Amino acid sequence: MEETESLDAIEESDPPDLKFYGGRAASTVPLAVFVAWAIFQSGVLGVGDTQGLVVGMLVGLIAGLFLVKGSWKDYADTIFDGMTQRVAATAVVAWLWAGMFANVLQAGQFVNGLVWAADVTGVAGDLFPALTFVLAALLATGIGTGYGTAITFTTVVFPAGILLGANPTLLFAAILSGAVFGDNLAPVSDTTIVSAVTQDADIGGVVSSRLKYALVAAVFAFAAYVLAGLSMSGIEVTGAGTSLAEQANALGLVHLVSMGVVIVTAIQGRHIVEAVSWGLLTAIVANLALGLSSLSDIIVFVAPAETSLASELTWLPIVRLAGPEESAVVGGALYNGAVGFFPLIVLTLLIVAAAEIMIRGGGFEAILDFLISSVATTVRRTELTMVLGTALVNGMITINTAAEIAIAPYIARLGGRFNLNGYRRANILDANTSALGYIFPWGGGLLAGYGAMTSLTESVPWFTESMVVNPVTVWPYVFHGWFLVAVFVFAAWTGYGREYVHDRQSAEVERV
Amino acid sequence: MSYLSSVLAGVGFRTRTPAFDPGEEVTAFVSGVQDGAAVIRIGDSRLSLPGVEDPDVLVDERVRVRVEEFDETSHSGSGVLVEVVDGRGL
Incomplete structure (x- = not known):
């Protein structure tokens, strides 16, 4: 009887804390190994291979294991x-679609x-990055996924x-800036x-209260893209299909409708999976109806020539036999679009696992405890701590939504103790989360665009x-990411946009 | 609140040390306890709530208080607890 009770108690209790040799700081080892690996691989050696980063994260997770006190099973x-x-699953879905x-x-x-x-x-070309920033910002604001925008724009606009x-560097950065804005x-x-x-605030109020920060940063970012575009030159492109006259095709703009379908359905409140699926269907129909692509450009099964069954099915537009030097594969836009993200998906799942180890091992708490007790002693310093703390956590947990969830309770407590109102806290939290997720070279948003580019x-x-x-x-x-962070550092220092709880109470969130 | 006023709310520079008039009622979170009294920090201004029994339980709760006195040079004052707003603490 007693044993049954204790089992029940275990099931209902919180997940176990992890203890490490070397204290709470040692729980950061898996992520620290990964960051060091990423810097060595992509920063020092210039190798951008995502699958290499996956191995780096695996090595980090194994390294952490040896520092665990007690049961390795908990780890x-x-x-x-x-x-x-x-949140990890959400990012995976956004990337695939x-x-x-x-x-x-x-x-x-x-x-x-x-x-x-x-x-x-x-x-x-010199004004193209500035224009791309505006268009990416509009798409991201419409569909609500910066990752999706980074992928779509890198694939088609880049x-x-x-x-x-x-x-190229400026253009890629302009796409990421648009994603940050959205x-x-x-x-x-x-x-x-x-x-x-x-932060216990209503979504409508939060969005309207953040225009005063976002638009200021966007104006500076736009000007910066114009100026940088004029001073940074393009690259020489040679080979088949690089002549502008050959490439221009007005019919391709029909896909503004495909994107419009995604934006409108998303704004109507449909799930992003549904919105993008409708856009996908529209795009496929447009491709086939206007002769922009064949069905086999979208999905194709390349079967080995010796398979007799396959040779009987070649009348199907999506089946063809492999040539002598060709291997049997599945291909086409649907295939390439999804498969391109497999390494990134595995990497991201492993990174959030390492972040969870740091959270349960207390490394995360140790950093924030230090900030709360010794840095955040006045309202100005508290707001600066909220900005920089959010930035720091986004550097460690690279899916920005996951990072935001992890730091949100601390932002509520830090800001709440100085009676900063819900809108102000939500804005500090979200702006810096959005920005930094696309600035750090190992950030999920940047890697999503990079995956699309490879x-x-x-x-x-x-x-x-x-x-x-x-x-x-x-x-x-x-630029938009940096200006957004800069606007908040300025706002914390000067009190721009600051509101206290008694100035204007945030309406209660409608809980579903 | 109209849409435009919610966009424009907060545009401008807000002081680190807001001031209060005696008799004014304000809603705020209780920040901590000092010398046995609950303390509300609103920016770098402070309101203490002497005479509250067991002030520790009030920390991080949303309360309404009536300001009794406030000194604008030291940015501190005191008030009395009017009510605890249930369910909307930190």
């Missing part, structure tokens, strides 16, 4: 708990449509910009919702490995 269970968090959608748009000559539009309107003579401002963005709910070497004939932008070189140019 192993924590890895499972971390990997099965809903956005990857498929973006690749179908690309197969449907959307790039060529953009080249045509730029040619007709006279937008040259190659068009390179052809028009835009600087993640920060969109009412349907995960990070917006988390920021409002955790898959261009498969799908765009003239796009070579040497044109892929190294994530480590991008961070200085994510």
Whole structure:
């Protein structure tokens, strides 16, 4: 009888804390090993291979194991708990769907449509990054996923910009800046919702109260992209299909409708999976109806020639036999779009597992305890701590929504003890989460765009490995991210936008 | 509140040390306990609530208080507890 009771008690209790030789700080070892590996691999050696980073994270997780005091099983269970968090699954879903959608748009000559539009309107390569920033910001605000925007724009707008003579690093950074803007401002963005709910504020009020920060940063960012665009040159592109005249095709712009379908359905409150699926269907129908791509460009089964059954099915538009030098594979835009993200998905799941180890091992708490007790002693210092603490946590937990959830209770407590109101706390939390998730070279948003870019070497004939932008070189140019952080540092220092609880009470969140 | 006013709310620079008039009622979170009295920090201004029994349980709760006195040079004052707003603490 007693044994049954104790078993029940165990099941109902919180997950076990992890104890490490070396104290709470040792729980940061798995992530620290990974960050050191990432810096060595991509920063020092310039190797951008995501699968290499996966091995780095695995090595980090194994290294941490040897420092565990007591049961190693708890450590192993924590890895499972971390990997099965809903936010991780949300990011995975966003990447897979956005990857498929973006690749179908690309197969449907959307790039060529953009080249045509730029040619007709006279937008040259030097202004292209600034324009891309605005368009990416609009898409991200409409669909609410910065990751999806980074993937879609890198797949379709990035190659068009390179052809028009835009600087690749600046252009990639402009796309990421647009994603930051949307993640920060969109009412349907995960990070917006988390920021409002955790700070006990209504979503509508949170969004309208953050315009005063977001628009200031965006104006500076736009100007910076114009100036940088004029001073940073493009790269020489040679090979088949690189002549602008050959590339321009007005019909490709039909995919503005495909994107419109995603934006409208998302704004209507449909789930992002549903919204993107509708956009995907629209894009496929448009491709086939207007002859922009064949069905086999979208999905194709390349069967081995010796299979007799396959040779009887070649009348199907999606089946063909492999040539003599060709291997039997599945291909097409749907396939490439989804498969391109597999390494990143595995990496991300492992990173959130390592972050969970740090949370249960107390490393995270130790850092925040230090900040609360010794740094946050006045309202100005508290707001600066909230800005920098959010930045720090985003550097450690690279899916920005997961980072935001982890730090949200501390932001509530820190800000609440100085009676900063819910809107102000939600804004500090979300702006810095949105920004830093696309600035750190190992951030999920940046890696999502990078994943899409590496898959261009498969799908765009003239796009070579040497044109892929190294994530480590991008961070200085994510201007909207930097300006957003700067606006909040300024706001904390000067009191710009500061509101206390008694100034204006946030309406209660409508809990579902 | 209209949409425009919710966009414009907070535009401007707010002081680190807000001031209060005696008799004014304010809603705030209780920040901590000092010398046996609950203390509310609103920015770098302080309101103490002497005479509250067991002030520790009030920490992080949302309360309404009536300001009794407030000194604008030291940015501190005192008030009395009017009510605890249930369910909306930190």
